[in-house]
Amino acid sequence: MANSLTPPVALTIAGSDSGGGAGIQADLRTFAFHQVHGTSALTCITAQNTCGVTRVDALPPEAVVAQMQAVIQDIGVQSAKLGMLLNTGIMTAVSEAIAQSSVPAWVIDPVMVSRTGAQLIDDAAIATLKTRLVPQATVLTPNRYEAQILGDLEIHTLADMEIAAQKIFDLGPQAVLVKGGGMPGELRGVDVWYDGHEPITLTTETIDTQDTHGTGCTLSAAIAANLALGKATFTAVQHAKNYVTQALQYSLRIGQGQGPVGHFFPLLEASEYGEIA
Ligand SMILES: Nc1ncnc2c1ncn2[C@@H]1O[C@H](COP(=O)(O)OP(=O)(O)OP(=O)(O)O)[C@@H](O)[C@H]1O
Numbered sequence: 001m002a003n004s005l006t007p008p009v010a011l012t013i014a015g016s017d018s019g020g021g022a023g024i025q026a027d028l029r030t031f032a033f034h035q036v037h038g039t040s041a042l043t044c045i046t047a048q049n050t051c052g053v054t055r056v057d058a059l060p061p062e063a064v065v066a067q068m069q070a071v072i073q074d075i076g077v078q079s080a081k082l083g084m085l086l087n088t089g090i091m092t093a094v095s096e097a098i099a100q101s102s103v104p105a106w107v108i109d110p111v112m113v114s115r116t117g118a119q120l121i122d123d124a125a126i127a128t129l130k131t132r133l134v135p136q137a138t139v140l141t142p143n144r145y146e147a148q149i150l151g152d153l154e155i156h157t158l159a160d161m162e163i164a165a166q167k168i169f170d171l172g173p174q175a176v177l178v179k180g181g182g183m184p185g186e187l188r189g190v191d192v193w194y195d196g197h198e199p200i201t202l203t204t205e206t207i208d209t210q211d212t213h214g215t216g217c218t219l220s221a222a223i224a225a226n227l228a229l230g231k232a233t234f235t236a237v238q239h240a241k242n243y244v245t246q247a248l249q250y251s252l253r254i255g256q257g258q259g260p261v262g263h264f265f266p267l268l269e270a271s272e273y274g275e276i277a
């Protein structure tokens with residue numbers, strides 16, 4: 001007799017990172033860590049490693065929507081996250097599919113540029129992202145660079161992050177989390193939450209590591225996972241921030257560039273890679 005389980009289900013709509021650090025690969029590992037069944041709709045395939053992105057191939061918008069519908073109609077999805085959507089065609093198709101779906105929570109990571117500096121979105125698509133997708137977000141999670149574009153301001157200080165969060169909130173999402181990973185010094189571990197009330201600062205210690213590839217993907221996937229588990233939105237964000245902080249503490253020193261965070265950090269802590277090598 002099988003021990004059948006019916007876990008919560010989350011969906012990631014994002015790109016593939018061949019290096020396994022960001023995108024779909026980071027999202028599915030994050031869902032698995034949270035014991036949420038992970039499903040996916042692939043938007044594009046990047047040839048990527050810890051040093052950079054060498055090629056991007058988009059899927060047809062209809063293929064992205066077909067993946068979404070296959071999962072949503074049969075399996076059912078409690079929460080979804082959007083990562084790298086790349087171009088206007090995919091964004092428009094996904095936006096229409098979101099409007100027609102009954103999925104209750106959409107975490108949108110407005111991915112525009114990678115840690116290594118590669119542009120991950122067409123110029124024309126920035127306008128589509130701003131006008132069509134941003135207003136559909138339950139939680140929008142821009143990093144410093146993305147918040148500067150969406151909020152149309154320069155961000156240098158915590159006060160700037162708060163102003164950006166409020167300006168982006170006016171574009172229509174239910175809540176905004178401006179992430180501090182791209183800020184200088186101690187602000188790297190500081191994020192600003194705004195949902196129409198007073199801005200709230202979420203602070204963790206700054207982890208001193210070069211291996212931060214995939215932090216944003218991991219954070220948004222962890223928010224989606226916690227929403228699928230039934231947590232309230234701000235609580236889901238708090239749990240997700242703690243998770244990404246611990247994953248950063250156990251980041252992986254692989255490749256010549258910026259390695260990924262350690263998604264299964266408690267297991268890594270227990271293992272002894274040093275002795276195996
Ligand atoms: N060095 C660090 N120490 C502590 N927290 C960090 C550090 N770097 C990033 N974070 C946290 O990681 C989360 C992701 O933020 P970040 O600004 O890095 O996103 P991002 O640029 O979209 O990530 P990526 O594009 O690398 O996936 C935030 O909660 C941020 O505070």
Ligand SMILES: Cc1ncc(COP(=O)(O)O)c(N)n1
Binds near residue numbers: 024046084111212
């Ligand atoms: C497929 C894909 N999605 C998202 C990112 C952003 O992550 P990062 O800024 O850590 O490179 C990426 N590099 N690749």
